[in-house]
Amino acid sequence: MPGIEALMHIGIKHYLFLSAILFSFGMLAVLLRRNVIVMLMGIELMLNAVNLSFIAFAKESGSLSGHIMVFFVMTIAAAEAGVGLALAVAIYKKFHELNIRFFEHLRG
Amino acid sequence: MLWEAIGFYSLAFFLIFFAYKTITAINPIHSALYLVLTMIGLAAVFYDLGAHFIAGVQLIVYAGAVMVLFVMVLMLFDLRAELRAFSRGLFSGMLKIISAGLLAGIFFAGSDSSIAILDTPAAAPSADVSRQLGILLYTKYLYAFEALGVLLLVVAVGVVAVSRIKGGTHARH
Amino acid sequence: MGADVFEITVNFVKMVAIFLLMVQIVPLLVWVERRGSAYIQNRFGPNRVGPLGLTQLLADAVKFLTKEDFVPGRGYPFIYYAAPIVAMIPAALALNAIPLSSPVHVEAFEMLGQTWGPYVFLAQGYEFGIGVVFVLGVSSLAAYALLLAGYGSNNKYSMYGALRASAQTISYELAMGLSIVGVILLFNTFNFTEMIAQQAGPLVFSLFGHKVEALSFLPNWGIFYQPLGAIILFAAMFAEANRLPFDLPEAEGELVAGYHTEYSGFKFNMFFIGEYGHMFVASLLMVIFYFGGYTLPGVNPETVGKWFADFSPTKASLLTALVLHGVLMAKVVFFLWIFIWVRWTLPRFRYDQLMDLGWRTMLPWALANTILTAIFILIARHPWGS
Known part of the structure; x- marks a missing residue:
């Protein structure tokens, strides 16, 4: 069977597949869940999946620019999480609810 | 080679399992805790790929700071298991799952067919x-x-x- | 892990031994804490069971093991059981990444009709190449134990304790990380062994291209370069380990016992092991960053190796490692005693004072320390004139 050899030889492709699966899981979390904070967590998961593919490409191409990108993505993700959580806290204070169906209409 | 494969597949299995539980856990705190485990597993994958410093930063920033904030905020609200954790509509739900699957399929096919374009590594990072x-x-x-x-x-x-x-x-x- | 069965076995045994070292230091520290507090408060302390009350620890252990295994009714049993285990993991992982002595060289030898051979065993569980960053990353996971305990117990005192604890931990982590940045800039490495190697020898440094030897009667320790960083790091360590004067999470006067209100018996003991493990790691980091690690003036791996080279050439590195381990542990014990001393001397902060100290005092000072260290190193180490 030729498949076994390809399965056992771990290369960049395996990491990219893993990254794709994690990314689609993050996307599903944003699409399916209705809790604002869980949706934010889905975004974090997507960013992490992208980080994984950056690192895999960096290893494959032997350049460190991928690591730098991951560094930047992490900083942005931390900032984004801070803003998102502050907004979630503000929303919770106003509506006492985090389920997104309660504030799909833009009324104060 | 064999150990490398075993290590990768066990890590990948745990990562996918934790990511799946992140989506499906009804209690938001449980999903946050599963996401923490996913982050730690990703740090291990980064280490495996030779990005030692990035793996450390992943532990400090994601697992140690961002996710602590998430868990703290969720506990502050004292959220229990939710009644409406998922969006309504079976048909639209199926459509969403299928679209996510298609996206993953596009990634698979794209990386599978275009990976040969990549230059061979000039020099491995020292x-x-x-x-x-x-x-x-x-x-x-x-x-x-x-x-x-x-x-x-x-x-x-x-x-x-x-x-x-x-x-x-x-x-x- | 290693190249062959022998090396893998030794490395595994080493990891288990370091974990057991952490676990075994707890009863001794509890004894020191109780006798020490009694000494400070002019009491006797436990002195009935065994000589100096030393077997009191065994009695305590039996008590811990035979207590009722209580689980709160409406909590989350899995999270409730996971929390004490999670409490022990960060300290154990961090301790395994820190070198406790100089490496041991083993010559090639014959065993079971095979030549095994030559090995170099580091006196630490594993070496990840990012030493300090790994220890920082792992110890930042300690907040989860408190959060899990507070959430799993389904008790408002536990929850308050957990929220306080995690807020405190992430606030003081900033000051801790920034003060460690100064150390990394100073030694120009992440590796603990290299840091210790740079601190061996007398205090000689180059300033504007000149060699300053006026202070060469002092050892070349980090404390002379980073006094402010040392103070900030030590203070932040108290907060990270949830010790008095920063023990708000378990403030018994206000919150019953904080996050471990619902824990009894051995599960409570595991939280205890985690706390003392944190203290142990904190003392080790202080010693390695600022007080020369396992070296003393005139005592470093080379000189001690020479003492034993004539005595027994084959076992020289093992004996050296033992002597240096003794030196390291003596320093660590001193810092552990300071932890206990402070606990029974200073009163507890109020919560707003705690946050104020963390964000408005320690963070700016740590930032200033980092920036000044960077600028000073850039200017002073620049080869002016030459």
Whole structure:
């Protein structure tokens, strides 16, 4: 069977597949869940999946620019999480609810 | 080679399992805790790929700071298992799952067919990756780095401004 | 892990031994804490069971093991059981990444009709190449134990304790990380062994291209370069380990016992092991960053190796490692005693004072320390004139 050899030889492709699966899981979390904070967590998961593919490409191409990108993505993700959580806290204070169906209409 | 494969597949299995539980756990705190485990597993994958410093930063920033914030905020709200955790509509739900699956399929097919274009590695990064990373960060990417600093300052001010909104325990009437 | 069965076995045994070292230091520290507090408060302390009350620990262990295994009714049993285990993991992982002595060289030898051979065993569980960053990353996971305990117990005191604890931990982590940045700039490495190697020898440094030897009667320790960083790091360590004067999470006067209100018996003991493990790691980091690690003036791996080279050439590195381990542990014990001393001397902070100290005092000072260290190193180490 030729498949076994390809399965056992771990290369960049395996990491990219893993990254794709994690990314689609993050996307599903944003699409399916209705809790604002869980949706934010889905975004974090997507960013992490992208980080994984950056690192895999960096290893494959032997350049460190991928690591730098991951560094930047992490900083942005931390900032984004801070803003998102502050907004979630503000929303919770106003509506006492985090389920997104309660504030799909833009009324104060 | 065999051990490498076993290591990768067990890590991948745990990562996918934790990511799946992140989506499906009804209690948001449980999903946050599963996401923490996913982050730690990703740090292990980064280490495996030779990005030692990035793996450490992943542990500190994601697992140690961002996710602690998430768990803390969720506990502050004292959320229990939710009644309407998922969006309504079986048909639209199926459509969403299928679209996510299609996206993953596009990634699969794209990476499978185009990976051969990549140049073979010119030279593997030498042992002292962290030092080279620092030098690169302060020379080639200096402006991006400074811009990130400004962005973080703006975000810090913005977060304080947003969280001082009226209502709750710290209201200013 | 290693190249062959022998090396893998030794490395595995080493990891288990270091974990057991952490676990075994707890009863001794509890004894020191109780006798020490009694001494400070002019009491006797436990002195009935065995000589100097030393077997009191065994009695305590039996008590811990035979207590009722209580689980709160409406909590989350899995999270409730996971929390004490999670409490022990960060300290154990961090301790395994820190070198406790100089490496041991083993010559090639014959065993079971095979030549095994030559090995170098580091006196630490594993070496990840990012030493300090790994220890920082792992110890930042300690907040989860408190959060899990508070959430799993389904008790408002536990929850308050957990929220306080995690807020405190992430606030003081900033000051801790920034003060460690100063150390990394100073030694120009992440590796603990290299840091210790740079601190061996007398205090000689180059300033504007000149060699300053006026202070060469002092050892070349980090404390002379980073006094402010040392103070900030030590203070932040108290907060990270949830010790008095920063023990708000378990403030018994206000919160019953904080996050471990619902824990009894051995599960409570595991939280205890985690806390003392944190203290142990904190003392080790202080010693390695600022007080020369396992070296003393005139005592470093080379000189001690020479003492034993004539005595027994084959076992020289093992004996050296033992002597240096003794030196390291003596320093660590001193810092552990300071932890206990402070606990029974200073009163507890109020919560707003705690946050104020963390964000408005320690963070700016740590930032200033980092920036000044960077500028000073850039200017002073620049080869002016030459």
